[in-house]
Amino acid sequence: MARLVTTELLLLLVWVAPVGAQPRTLRARTDLLNICMDAQHHKEKPSPEDKLHDQCSPWKSNACCSTNTSQEAHKDISYLYRFNWDHCGAMEPACKRHFIQDTCLYECSPNLGPWIQQADQSWRKERILDVPLCREDCQRWWEDCRGSFTCKSNWHKGWNWTSGHNQCPVGAACHPFHFYFPTPAALCEEIWSHSYKVSNYSRGSGRCIQMWFDPAQGNPNEEVARFYAEAMSGAGLRGAWPLMCSLPLVLLWLLS
Template sequence: ETGAAAGDKLLSVCMNSKRHKQEPGPEDELYQECRPWEDNACCTRSTSWEAHLEEPLLFNFSMMHCGLLTPACRKHFIQAICFHECSPNLGPWIQPVVPNGQEEQRVWGVPLCQEDCEDWWRACHSSLTCKSNWLHGWDWSEEKKHCPAHEPCLPFSYHFPTPDDLCEKIWNNTFKASPERRNSGRCLQKWFEPTLSNPNVEVALHFAHHHHHHHH
């Protein structure tokens, strides 16, 4: 297989998961924070709506486990979910969920720009949580996610002393905190103005080529 074809497989693709479309394409009415991806999205309109629920079905976590997040904090979480569900630019970071598995995929180590981690962290500073890893270890009694016994609700800054901690721990290394800044072409923005073109396209291109030269 030619190098170009191998690299192209990493561009404009959707991960293989229950909610993602098989391939990206235009969506005319994505909801609120998911709107930036309308030109080319891996999410459907209904997934974009689900991303905004208080108990997102998507990552199986509750945004209300220690009471309401501040509106600014919650908005960052919704943007992060929209990015994960809708972005067609995550190809270089897609991995099988089970090693050597063919079926379900996830993303791993997606490099978020420094400002994205900082803004998210700042917005959530006064919100409360009982855990640093929101993917695992919840108490599932009564079908809802509760804090584990003896895990009190504490400020985010206790569980996430730095912006990097928040980006990397919250969904178990789905994201990596990049030292690079927005518009460097070396990191992904978890949200961008819907009227602008998608800044992550060129970043995926850079990493796809980089990935190609290292792995073949």
């Protein structure tokens, strides 16, 4: 019985100890807010860019991208990554708009800090992982691309680059998007190696990142980043304080 009590006590203390170490008043982890990732074309720190081009313009008040990067984001086979959207014939304009907006979000947003991870890649030291993309933005992306064609489900790797830009690898056949991406989640989550994760939340909820937004209404992703930064700081552990208060009673019960 003594050994059992000792084991239970140790398990309880190991579980509760990190909670006890948390301060009673927790703040957002400011190191996750208003930052740029360490990647090929990102600025070191976000700042205003009054002349951001077209679809990147929503970020002009505070951006991680330069004006030149925003212009290149709208070009086919730009110098940014030499990526050819039209690798299986001309991509429909409605579909391409989503890929341009995706590029603008990736290059320009200073609100992706909670999802930045280290990346062991020659062209970047950091990447984003599992950014909670609003479900409507993903759904619309998938719907607008159903009539376009591709030959791969993961666009981060596996291409033939011998021509200087991406081409389909040998044996990879071109099919409509829905062949490689049968659901919206398959498209948004798999195409960039899980950079995004489709959220159950809707636009305007303050709980998911919007790819599209009206800058006249402010940047809704600032609130989203703040929410997740606070969650990652350990704010969710405050509910465990009642358990700490009842710990003496638990110990007495175990020893009785």
